[in-house]
Amino acid sequence: MGTVHLNGHSLTLDDVIKVARCGYKVDLDPAAKAFVKRGASAVEEWVKEGKIVYGITTGFGDLASVTIPPEQSEILQENLLKSHASGVGEPFAEDVVRAIMLLRINTLIRGFSGITLETLSLLVDLLNNGIHPVIPSQGSVGASGDLCPLSHLALALLGLNDVFYRGQRMPAAEALEQACLKPVKLKPKEGLALNNGTAATTAIASLVLCDALNLSKVADIAGAMSLEALHGVPYAFDSRTHDLRPHFGQRSSASNIRRLIEGSEIIEAFRGSRVQDAYSLRCIPQVHGASRDALDFVRQKIDIEINSVTDNPLIFPADGEALSGGNFHAQPIALAMDFLGIAVAELACISERRVARLIDHKLSGLPAFLMENSGVNSGFMIPQYVCAALVSENKVLAHPSSVDSIPTSANQEDHVSMGAYAARKGRTILSNAQKVIAIELLAAAQALDFSSPLKPGKGVYGAYRLIRKKVPFLEEDVFMAPLIEEVMSLVESGEIIKAVEEEIGELDLGQISKP
Known part of the structure; x- marks a missing residue:
């Protein structure tokens, strides 16, 4: 300490x-x-x-x-x-x-x-x-x-x-x-x-942002695991493509995927199977990267706000004046946190689509609901329902608070930011997204086992090994909720990131420095 x-x-x-x-x-x-x-x-x-x-x-x-x-x-x-x-x-x-x-x-x-x-x-x-x-x-x-x-x-x-x-x-x-x-x-x-x-609004925002930055790394890990489990092809992550559209977040996400799947026996074995994948795989850099760039904007605003004077009136002793202004108005953080909510909701949205592909045997080529003996076993059917429910909640929560002003103090304060709720619902959106991506990690680990003895890339394998220390391969239906909680704990604690970064070095956050 x-x-x-x-x-x-x-x-x-x-x-x-x-x-x-x-x-x-x-x-x-x-x-x-x-x-x-x-x-x-x-x-x-x-x-x-x-x-x-x-x-x-x-x-x-x-x-x-x-x-x-x-x-x-x-x-x-x-x-x-x-x-x-x-x-x-x-x-x-x-x-x-x-x-x-x-x-x-x-x-x-x-x-x-x-x-x-x-x-x-x-x-x-x-x-x-x-x-x-x-x-x-x-x-x-x-x-x-x-x-x-x-x-x-x-x-x-x-x-x-x-x-x-x-x-x-x-x-x-x-x-x-x-x-x-x-x-x-x-x-x-x-x-x-x-x-x-604005201390309360900005305090919540700061903590949510830190967790969202970490989740953006976990999203890349989960996306790479699903890519391997679904026998995806690597062409969409070639640096030459992303250099032609050089958004910082997009390039960093593509770089992360390349590093996560590097050395993959699975990718190599299925390289010639097709020329492209569905958007939820092929467009990981574009979607995850856009969210990462949004978080970069939020961080810029929070970096300013945590070192600002935001009360009223402000005392200027050298000038002998007290000036009544509006630095207390949380609009900069309200807008930023509405943006964060949208960005994080999108990480969950594309993750849910990958989960849906993993469990659908018509799309994946894997056993139905990731269970060999499906029918008597429902496998990962309902975890995908849970993802759908959480993503739907986030779609409602992503409606911006900052456009919903209600006058207060007998109309003296006739425009307010609703920034505190923007920050609080950002926390809820983030929590939902963590759960969705945890379910993707759980499902992708199950799906990877069907490619055995072929091994995934070094980074993906680091995440897979950690998950397998907590959750076994499922041969039949079990009580699923505790397994989801186990993987959730790996996401929230940052252990999943640590396991991967011990294998391939620190994952890239684009312009954003480490939180």
Whole structure:
């Protein structure tokens, strides 16, 4: 376990994963702390002067015209969090909560939010001590940022709300006491600094993107396995073809397939059987590659967002100004996550078509439903049904959230991004796609055994051997669900990628660097 150093400018997706999923702690850059102090001092001076500044000496949203006396400014901030913590639904998972906390800290350390170093340091202490606020997953419209979930997060700093600590759910005050920490009293602007921004949307998006990047590799592995199992021909993956249409993702996927099937006895034996295959095999580079390029676009947006200041108003101490803008609007991430959802749904869609070919003896030349004694045995008939059901769900979920704005706050906030749901449904689409591709891997491994003693390419064989350690060749019907779960675990954990890359080296992600 290590530490990620935060300065507000250099956070990476890899850092997010380390903190969210690997338990890394964080610390604050000493130089950045000076900017935090300067911003807090500016806010303090403005309150003393009676300066009219949105959210500091005024109400919020449609109440921006209501002036708040200086003596009530602290109450204003606490009331803001209490009233805005109105979320519903299942709590976010621990990795999401840790990512949210990290991104909020990385924004606040920039010093443009007016938060005090004391309050920011307590948020760091919560993260480093594993005190994770209970944050309901539903309630954000993605502007003014993720007000609802971030308010649930911020209340823990006051000793309010529940948290998860040392494996138990308990009141925040109790967890703070056990960790020898004290709740804070909010200063002017601090409530708004804590709950206004895109941290929740972007945290979910970051984790989903990381898993989607890995799945794009697994999709190539599964596609190559099906290609071999179906006695496909290699001509469609020739680099000369892809150099004439040089999309980065397409070329990287074609390169991966070539490496995965290199040295295949099966491919060599059936090389002259036909000149081309069905699209679900022949067009793997074009389809998988387009999804990979879409993920590259999403990564560009997330790389920017995780190092951005997204609350309102923004404090510019050097200029003596507080500017009310719209950086909290999550439209960049909403559009990106809608794009991710479409891209990942397509990985599942073409995978399901390959599963359908594997089980159809009229198309595959293999035993019906991949079972020698079909009829009394149904074999892989219903796993393909499951793929069809999941792909159909994804088609509905892939409808973009970002086109569905509903005005809020008495029409002061008359266009919102729905970015939080775009990110959440991206997670659901990804989970469905992981299941579909896991079923393809399971079916392709079964189908490969019918080509024995011929061996597949070195990369495909690495994946096949790992699957066979968990799941045997099926000679008759068995309880299938646990077998699918076994292969699912190999997909989710990245073990299937590791097994392949140990054989042929790191698979290519095109322009995208390793997550």
